[in-house]
Amino acid sequence: MLEAFIQKKLWHFTLDFQVQINNEILVLWGPSGAGKTTILHCLAGLVKPSSGLIRLNKQVLYSSEDKIHLSPQDRNVGYLFQDYALFPHMTVRQNVMYGLRSKKTFQSNINPVEILNSFGVGHLTDRYPRQLSGGEKQRVALARALAVQPKLLLLDEPFSALDKSTKESLRQEVKKLHRQWQIPFILVTHDEADTHYLGDRIISLNKGQPCQVVGKAN
Incomplete structure (x- = not known):
């Protein structure tokens, strides 16, 4: 609650x-x-x-x-920003891993590829944000926000x-x-x-x- x-x-x-x-x-x-x-x-x-x-x-x-x-x-708390806030110099995999590592209780057993697969973008792990469509960027940003297993999700x-x-x-x-x-x-x-x-x-x-x-x- x-x-x-x-x-x-x-x-x-x-x-x-x-x-x-x-x-x-x-x-x-x-x-x-x-x-x-x-x-x-x-x-x-x-x-x-x-x-x-x-x-x-x-x-x-x-x-x-x-x-x-x-x-x-x-x-x-997970946060999906309006512009998705993906780091342009990081691959899709690195963006998701950054979200995990920024959490103090980092869980090294979490597989970013499995998370991305669940959003249908597992095949994009080595691409950069500039190589993604708008829908793909949103799915990657959602994967990053939910990878930390939040108790509340905010979507702007x-x-x-x-x-x-x-x-x-x-x-x-x-x-x-x-x-x-x-x-x-x-x-x-x-x-x-x-x-x-x-x-x-x-x-x-x-x-x-x-x-x-x-x-x-x-």
Whole structure:
């Protein structure tokens, strides 16, 4: 379970985010500049909230009251960045291994090829990101994010750079991954189709404030 009750003061508004979710897909939907990505950064430990609490499976990741702010490496949170953040000078295999080695509890028995095979990109292990299509980059980035066996997966605009057919295929893959992993997913999008296909719960944001909270979307 993820519990988050945080505030973050930004220059143009104060972000106020509250949620309790189990193994659901929560979609944060709204226009650019609404605070969606800032929420992901706070949950991942990339940005420190101004106040509040973040707890994942009873582990406190952040508490302003107790002065706790765990580093991203200690949070057991996977993150799929909007631009996938693959290192251009590293092969596909090296990108996945980097994700594993950056985790303090590195598991040397994890085979990156097996992980990539499970995403259908095992044949690309020796290629560089510039040699991959948009869909292939996303699958590699997902493999890297899930290789660390996270307890929470954050996805920032995961389909924004994809063509329509690839986007529809990968929406289905994300849904399938969620059923397999049974952990909370939080997905940021401004696309209404993504929102209603994927969201078990939807929070619509406007200038850091939830303007609508919707239950089961499908």
